[in-house]
Amino acid sequence: MKFLLVIMSLMVMLGGCSQGGGEAQPTSTPLPGTVLDPPRDVADFTLTAHTGEPMKLSDLRGKSVLIFFGYTHCPDVCPLTLAEFKKVKTELGSSAGQVAFVFISVDGERDTPERLTQYVTAFDPDFIGLTGDDSTLRTISRDFGVFFQRQNSNDTNYLVDHTASSFVVDPDGRLHIVYPFDTDPAIIAQGIRKLLEK
Amino acid sequence: MSSKRIMRLAGVWIVIAIAIATAVYVGRNTDDESARDITVRDAWVRATVPEMAATESMGGMATMEAVDTMTSLESDRVTAAYMIIENPSDDPDRLLSASSEIAATVEIHETTMDGEVMHMRPVEDGVTVPANGQVELKPRGLHIMLMGVRDSLEPGDTVTLTLKFESGRTITVEAPVRPLE
Numbered sequence: 339m340k341f342l343l344v345i346m347s348l349m350v351m352l353g354g355c356s357q358g359g360g361e362a363q364p365t366s367t368p369l370p371g372t373v374l375d376p377p378r379d380v381a382d383f384t385l386t387a388h389t390g391e392p393m394k395l396s397d398l399r400g401k402s403v404l405i406f407f408g409y410t411h412c413p414d415v416c417p418l419t420l421a422e423f424k425k426v427k428t429e430l431g432s433s434a435g436q437v438a439f440v441f442i443s444v445d446g447e448r449d450t451p452e453r454l455t456q457y458v459t460a461f462d463p464d465f466i467g468l469t470g471d472d473s474t475l476r477t478i479s480r481d482f483g484v485f486f487q488r489q490n491s492n493d494t495n496y497l498v499d500h501t502a503s504s505f506v507v508d509p510d511g512r513l514h515i516v517y518p519f520d521t522d523p524a525i526i527a528q529g530i531r532k533l534l535e536k
Numbered sequence: 537m538s539s540k541r542i543m544r545l546a547g548v549w550i551v552i553a554i555a556i557a558t559a560v561y562v563g564r565n566t567d568d569e570s571a572r573d574i575t576v577r578d579a580w581v582r583a584t585v586p587e588m589a590a591t592e593s594m595g596g597m598a599t600m601e602a603v604d605t606m607t608s609l610e611s612d613r614v615t616a617a618y619m620i621i622e623n624p625s626d627d628p629d630r631l632l633s634a635s636s637e638i639a640a641t642v643e644i645h646e647t648t649m650d651g652e653v654m655h656m657r658p659v660e661d662g663v664t665v666p667a668n669g670q671v672e673l674k675p676r677g678l679h680i681m682l683m684g685v686r687d688s689l690e691p692g693d694t695v696t697l698t699l700k701f702e703s704g705r706t707i708t709v710e711a712p713v714r715p716l717e
């Protein structure tokens with residue numbers, strides 16, 4: 339068993355290295371993510387979904403929810419992460435139906451539901467985009483430990499600094515796992531699958 | 537020493553001087569040949585978010601009104617360009633700016649991570665391309681940000697970028713568009 343574990347971690351390490359040789363930066367051993375034990379209660383919230391309808395976090399109860407905070411004017415890290423969410427979904431196969439993939443905008447001013455629709459559905463028709471006002475977002479980000487701050491906001495092309503981790507809310511609505519930016523989609527899929535088995 | 541001999545010696549020196557000058561000149565010329573110039577390879581641009589996706593997911597109501605709304609929404613398309621810049625010369629150079637007719641604003645940006653917080657900043661002083669070295673503009677790092685992209689970009693399209701260097705060099709790059717993922 340121990341031997342198997344060593345082989346598996348070696349394979350994971352090698353996977354990380356070969357990824358580093360491509361367009362990714364040289365990565366060290368990928369982290370398995372931080373599993374919160376016990377899982378953290380997060381307050382329910384209501385945001386506007388890309389469909390224009392209000393959506394509560396509790397509407398997704400019973401599913402695992404994979405969440406990324408970002409904004410649609412972000413040309414680099416955000417499309418990379420949503421493309422990886424797509425890979426997580428593929429990796430999950432038939433279990434993907436029990437998972438919601440959610441992109442929460444930290445740029446409520448520019449990210450209208452229409453714009454979010456274009457953005458999230460470009461990656462997958464099942465992905466959910468959520469947007470809202472700054473004060474609601476501040477409350478949510480406090481619960482999730484997310485930082486976001488607008489830079490040179492007098493410019494219409496302003497940039498937003500933001501936490502680039504991915505968060506997994508378990509089917510009971512508690513924050514359960516936090517994955518660092520650039521975590522291998524296979525590792526995220528594995529973590530989510532474990533939550534679904536519980 | 538006879539004056540004849542002095543003349544002969546001077547002649548030899550002149551010949552040597554001309555030979556050295558010629559060698560230096562030819563050497564310079566070799567340096568200037570394109571083989572030693574900055575080159576760009578593997579340039580690409582990420583596709584913009586496809587606009588049809590939205591229309592389709594809104595119940596396929598592709599009325600003229602809906603299409604108009606989409607167009608106005610996409611007046612602020614953004615995307616990024618990536619490439620490898622190689623400098624085979626003995627002098628470092630610096631990428632100062634980039635421009636393209638397809639975008640209203642083009643800036644050199646860098647993504648950095650401070651712990652888990654992603655920062656993106658314009659690179660004010662340009663990007664140094666070391667002598668006999670290269671610099672890679674790649675996802676999660678340096679990139680050329682294209683803002684106000686006039687038309688949607690999809691795989692199969694090509695974007696022309698003009699790069700200006702400190703040395704005065706201007707390089708035109710044809711960057712193919714790669715899929716969003």
